[in-house]
Amino acid sequence: EMFTSVMSVKQAVFAERQLLDYLRTYLENEIQRLDDIKRFFSRVTSLHSGIYNDPSATIANPIVAFKLVKRLKSEWMNVVHSNEAQENIDGLREGYRRMEGSLPKLEDLQGAAQGLMRLQDVYDLHVEGLVRGHFQQITNGNAVDIYKPPVSDTLSGDDCFLIGKVSYDLEDYYHSVQWFEEAVRLFRGTEWSPENEGTLEDALDHLAFSHFKVCRVHFNVEKYEKLLDESPPVTNQSLVLKRPDSTNLRTRNVYEKLCQTKGSQPKHFENPSLFCDFFTNGNPGLLLQPIKRELISLHPYVVLFHSFVTRAEAKSIREYAVPGLRRSVVASGVNQSTAEYRISKSAWLKESAHGVVGKVDQRITMVTGLNVQPPYAEYLQVVNYGIGGHYEPHFDHATSDSSPLYRLKTGNRVATFMMYLSSVEAGGYTAFIYANFSVPVVENGALFWWNLHRNGQGNVDTLHAGCPVIVGDKWVANKWVHEYGQEFQHRCSLNPEE
Numbered sequence: 001e002m003f004t005s006v007m008s009v010k011q012a013v014f015a016e017r018q019l020l021d022y023l024r025t026y027l028e029n030e031i032q033r034l035d036d037i038k039r040f041f042s043r044v045t046s047l048h049s050g051i052y053n054d055p056s057a058t059i060a061n062p063i064v065a066f067k068l069v070k071r072l073k074s075e076w077m078n079v080v081h082s083n084e085a086q087e088n089i090d091g092l093r094e095g096y097r098r099m100e101g102s103l104p105k106l107e108d109l110q111g112a113a114q115g116l117m118r119l120q121d122v123y124d125l126h127v128e129g130l131v132r133g134h135f136q137q138i139t140n141g142n143a144v145d146i147y148k149p150p151v152s153d154t155l156s157g158d159d160c161f162l163i164g165k166v167s168y169d170l171e172d173y174y175h176s177v178q179w180f181e182e183a184v185r186l187f188r189g190t191e192w193s194p195e196n197e198g199t200l201e202d203a204l205d206h207l208a209f210s211h212f213k214v215c216r217v218h219f220n221v222e223k224y225e226k227l228l229d230e231s232p233p234v235t236n237q238s239l240v241l242k243r244p245d246s247t248n249l250r251t252r253n254v255y256e257k258l259c260q261t262k263g264s265q266p267k268h269f270e271n272p273s274l275f276c277d278f279f280t281n282g283n284p285g286l287l288l289q290p291i292k293r294e295l296i297s298l299h300p301y302v303v304l305f306h307s308f309v310t311r312a313e314a315k316s317i318r319e320y321a322v323p324g325l326r327r328s329v330v331a332s333g334v335n336q337s338t339a340e341y342r343i344s345k346s347a348w349l350k351e352s353a354h355g356v357v358g359k360v361d362q363r364i365t366m367v368t369g370l371n372v373q374p375p376y377a378e379y380l381q382v383v384n385y386g387i388g389g390h391y392e393p394h395f396d397h398a399t400s401d402s403s404p405l406y407r408l409k410t411g412n413r414v415a416t417f418m419m420y421l422s423s424v425e426a427g428g429y430t431a432f433i434y435a436n437f438s439v440p441v442v443e444n445g446a447l448f449w450w451n452l453h454r455n456g457q458g459n460v461d462t463l464h465a466g467c468p469v470i471v472g473d474k475w476v477a478n479k480w481v482h483e484y485g486q487e488f489q490h491r492c493s494l495n496p497e498e
């Protein structure tokens with residue numbers, strides 16, 4: 001599940017370096033082997049253009065005759081039946097086999113392809129742009145960069161073919177049509193390569209079937225043949241692709257808009273009850289270095305603390321979490337399971353005695369007044385997002401009595417304290433769907449909000465999401481505070497309105 005965390009993808013770079021070493025050895029051995037054969041070839045060729053030009057005279061020489069017989073009986077056989085080629089390829093395959101455990105699996109390829117398609121959808125990216133390594137939207141007929149990466153790469157025909165194939169296998173013909181069209185266009189201009197999975201014919205074949213599925217009419221053979229013959233790229237202008245509707249279309253539209261923009265985040269000057277200040281919470285520990293507080297929203301109550309952790313603290317928490325990173329799970333009935341809608345890896349830092357984690361816990365208590373010691377809060381959860389990693393709209397608090405969150409026996413998650421432990425080049429906003437605003441990743445900052453009303457009911461306005469990361473290695477850490485132990489900080493109320 002390498003694709004679920006950029007951290008794990010980074011490790012794949014080392015695996016490929018090792019493979020390069022094996023391939024280099026293989027190539028050197030093969031070049032050596034062919035050089036040896038070439039030497040034999042030249043030697044025998046020169047005999048035939050030299051002393052054998054007068055065969056009757058030469059063959060009479062017993063030495064020459066012996067050498068001819070020996071060559072034909074022995075040397076040719078040794079050359080033709082050499083095992084060296086086999087030994088070389090076996091060596092390469094053995095090296096590859098040793099590496100196999102640390103190489104991506106089929107699910108990683110599928111996950112990475114789906115990550116790209118997720119970016120395409122959520123940020124409304126233009127496929128031709130992606131193929132050229134650009135993150136672009138079409139606005140009034142012009143391609144506009146939403147992010148210009150300093151380093152980039154382009155996609156080949158075969159890359160597009162595989163992305164198309166992933167969606168095709170999932171019967172998602174909306175995406176497969178678009179990617180196969182690109183594959184066809186690119187395959188046309190390039191030669192076959194040994195590393196390719198597909199060919200122009202494969203791409204056309206799959207494109208034709210995808211078209212048929214999208215249009216629900218037979219893609220006529222005539223058109224198909226025309227596609228084969230035509231040399232300029234074929235983009236099917238007549239076909240207007242419609243993205244399949246999802247069950248939660250309303251939240252999807254708002255969610256995607258909030259990922260692309262900050263939404264209707266109220267400006268502080270428009271709403272005087274929103275403000276920024278230096279905050280000590282009356283705590284002597286913060287007197288010398290108050291926290292920069294920005295009140296972002298009143299309903300729900302959301303606060304952003306700037307520079308909540310130092311860069312060094314963020315780094316050591318990330319490093320401390322790496323060995324424990326596992327595919328993130330979500331509550332599913334009484335259990336937990338992995339889900340498409342949460343693509344990341346996470347680690348629970350149970351050793352809160354560890355210096356930095358303890359210090360951060362203390363600081364959360366100073367700023368919020370909340371008791372963050374287990375079992376009144378959960379261990380710190382550190383999260384690293386993957387390729388197009390995201391967390392679709394969800395509540396942090398339990399919405400069903402059977403939720404595994406109640407195992408701590410300290411009630412529901414009354415509040416969330418979420419720290420951004422990295423910056424992100426593009427994407428990855430935290431979006432509050434019903435509240436209609438989003439917060440971009442603020443490196444070393446922390447977001448705080450109450451999940452529950454004072455009456456203990458979940459506040460539906462806290463529905464929130466982590467938008468897909470376009471480019472970057474996004475890390476966050478969650479401290480979820482439970483109801484029990486906070487009675488004096490978050491007083492309860494019987495008022496159904498509170």
Ligand SMILES: O=C(O)CCC(=O)C(=O)O
Nearest residue numbers: 391429430465466476478
């Ligand atoms: O990554 C984000 O911005 C949000 C993460 C989140 O909501 C969560 O981990 O529960």
Ligand SMILES: [Fe+2]
Nearest residue numbers: 394395396464
């Ligand atoms: Fe959340």
